[in-house]
């Protein structure tokens with residue numbers, strides 16, 4: 001299927017609708033439709049799926065998702081200025097694009113979506129990380145989404161896929177990798193965006209696993225990991241001493257050297273430690 005539609009080029013769309021980029025909304029637009037189609041393809045076969053897109057802006061990625069065959073796209077955009085441009089896309093793809101003008105942090109999109117559901121977004125850094133954490137910590141697992149295809153600053157993308165022993169390894173890696181498969185699938189230089197941001201970006205693709213990789217209670221695991229990495233330079237027996245008076249014994253029972261630092265501890269070991277806290 002062709003990735004390019006018959007709508008005007010994005011530069012013209014921006015000009016026509018006066019969509020000068022606003023820093024306060026983290027607006028760095030992707031204007032190359034070949035590139036947005038390539039990002040859309042990273043989400044997999046969307047022909048039988050609904051896609052939740054957060055922050056469509058002038059619609060570059062939206063057009064990529066639709067041209068690549070997404071069954072339906074629900075796009076949530078905070079900037080009301082983008083609505084007319086998005087309505088034009090909606091008219092070009094009858095019945096396949098629904099746009100909501102609002103804050104993705106406040107809207108529950110579920111009633112507008114039919115499974116299977118995939119998520120795709122090129123979002124400002126702070127909103128993207130906040131939403132990622134929410135998507136990774138739903139009340140029930142498996143979550144409503146099958147995959148997340150998300151643009152991040154390169155440094156954040158590296159934190160999501162990081163392995164033990166690396167500086168980037170921490171809460172985000174453990175949260176992401178416990179119940180999902182996370183991969184960096186594309187790297188983009190600042191010049192791919194208009195205006196160019198200061199740093200490079202990367203697309204991360206996360207696929208929800210049916211079951212967590214290792215059994216653990218989500219809240220306990222999250223609490224222990226947070227405490228361990230809050231004091232990441234301390235030995236674990238010190239960093240976690242507030243968690244239980246016999247933390248040293250619990251660490252040993254979980255197969256963890258109590259003098260180790262959080263950075264050295266694998267996901268499997270953190271899950272084993274969380275299980276030591278079960279009543």
Ligand code: SAM
Nearest residue numbers: 025028029030055056057077078079103104122
């Ligand atoms: N997806 C477009 C693209 O790739 O060209 C725009 C990307 S731009 C980095 C981020 C978009 O997210 C902007 O259009 C911005 O207005 C929107 N945005 C920022 N915060 C948002 C929020 N809380 N909810 C929904 N959209 C938001």
